[in-house]
Amino acid sequence: MPLARAENLAESDTFWQVRTGLATLAQQRIPTADPFSWTAHGESWTLNSWGFNVAVAAVYQAGGLPGVALACAVLVAGIGALVLVLARSLGASPLVSGWLLVLCSPLLIAWLSARPQLVDYAAVLALVLLLRRLVGAGRPAGPLVGLAALAVAVRRGDAVFAAALAVAACGSLAAVRILPVLLLLALPVLASFASRPAVLEYATSRRLLTQAAAGGLAAAVALTAVHLPSLGRPDPAKYPTAAIDAIPSGCRLFNDYLLGGLVLLEQPDVPVSLDSRNDLYGEDHVKRSLLVLDGQGDLEEGLAGAGCVLVLPARGLAQRLRESANWELVSAEAAAQLFVRR
Known part of the structure; x- marks a missing residue:
């Protein structure tokens, strides 16, 4: 799924973020005024996602847009891995967790574009893992340090991260853009709930499910391989x-x-x-x-x-x-x- 999503870069923000990152690297400072347009040139501009911009610009210098797409695909894969790790920490079956993640991926794929929000999604899941460790630890100093470092590393000053923390703390819905965060946090809980003996026995006893999974995986790999040469192209x-x-x-x-x-x-x-x-x-x-x-x-x-x-x-x-x-x-x-x- 990450590679399939990375085939076409369709999000306009990705391109100006790369250009802004290149300008930041060249000037060794964060732009505070618009340098790119002729209608707003010189006007004050507060850049929130400068860390992400610099990171994708460095990747762009090394590998162009295909490199940017591949790096973001790796980040998306990391988000999926965090979902599975969190589900496992809740006692969910790997089989159920994997199936649930695959089945829900169409709901997520539109949100998994090459944008700074990918960092937020990963940060929220990592935050929950740290908080769970903190609650169960006898000596919480280590997780507290990790939690503070995580907050400092990913804080971008916009509503997404603040709202994601609020979602993790009290489960509230702050805005439409928080929906993927809610879904990512819900998947481990749903996987844990669905990992009942009857469900696991049914799934393991049905060869058709295994064959369907293998066929679906083979089709996804083949489709990705066919489109791999166009990785990272603007749509x-x-x-x-x-x-x-x-x-x-x-x-x-x-x-x-x-x-x-x-x-x-x-x-x-x-x-x-x-x-x-x-x-x-x-x-x-x-x-x-x-x-x-x-x-x-x-x-x-x-x-x-x-x-x-x-x-x-x-x-x-x-x-x-x-x-x-x-x-x-x-x-x-x-x-x-x-x-x-x-």
């Missing part, structure tokens, strides 16, 4: 790599929301108008950009300052630019079209 259904390569150097780009991150990574000298750093741009800027992308309002005013436009073909803006004498269609892909001002 071709979402990202127009040829159009991004065709953007003139230094051209101020007006772009679709999802495309800004990959442009920052692949064309670092091209300032973007928007990317998925919502905390930087603010809701008003995003809404104004969406109106222009939909082709509404005065085109010249909406694109003032931009020399290039990278937009989804179905957008109203793309249709208006195709009909405009002031803009030239330079590259057309299913994912996006690139226009350059004449």
Whole structure:
């Protein structure tokens, strides 16, 4: 599952996080102002996940995007291992735990993208293991030190980790993004509950279940092997790599929301108008950009300052630019079209 999930990088945040990590390594300091866009250039920017950014940037320098995808796949595998270890500590059967993890993986796979939240998921599970050891230990100093070190190492200052701690402590639901944390914590408990003698006897006595498991594993391995050469590629259904390569150097780009991150990574000298750093741009800027992308309002005013436009073909803006004498269609892909001002 981790390798299958790593085949296509579909999360826009991953790309600008790699670029930010590269900038942090090059400058030997954490950016405090936006260096990447032309619409918010120089504005104050609080970077929460700088540790993750630096880590993925170092991996990127060594192995490119395939390396980033592989590293995050290893982290996902580690999360799965922590779930199984925690289930085992609750007395769950390895057979039941493994089956339950596989059956519930479709519910988790959408959340297991190459983002800092992977660290949070692993941290919550490790936190529970430490707390269980702390409760049962006669001399708790060691686990306390480990707990403090864990908190210092993974604390990123955002709501996810704080909410995850709250979930681990009192089982509350703070936000939609905490749902994978709840599921990961629930799996060991459910596995322990399901590890009853009757269930285990039934599972071990049915060769069909064993054969189905072996067949499913073989199919997963074969499918992963077939797609392994494309490991870490930007999802071709979402990202127009040829159009991004065709953007003139230094051209101020007006772009679709999802495309800004990959442009920052692949064309670092091209300032973007928007990317998925919502905390930087603010809701008003995003809404104004969406109106222009939909082709509404005065085109010249909406694109003032931009020399290039990278937009989804179905957008109203793309249709208006195709009909405009002031803009030239330079590259057309299913994912996006690139226009350059004449």
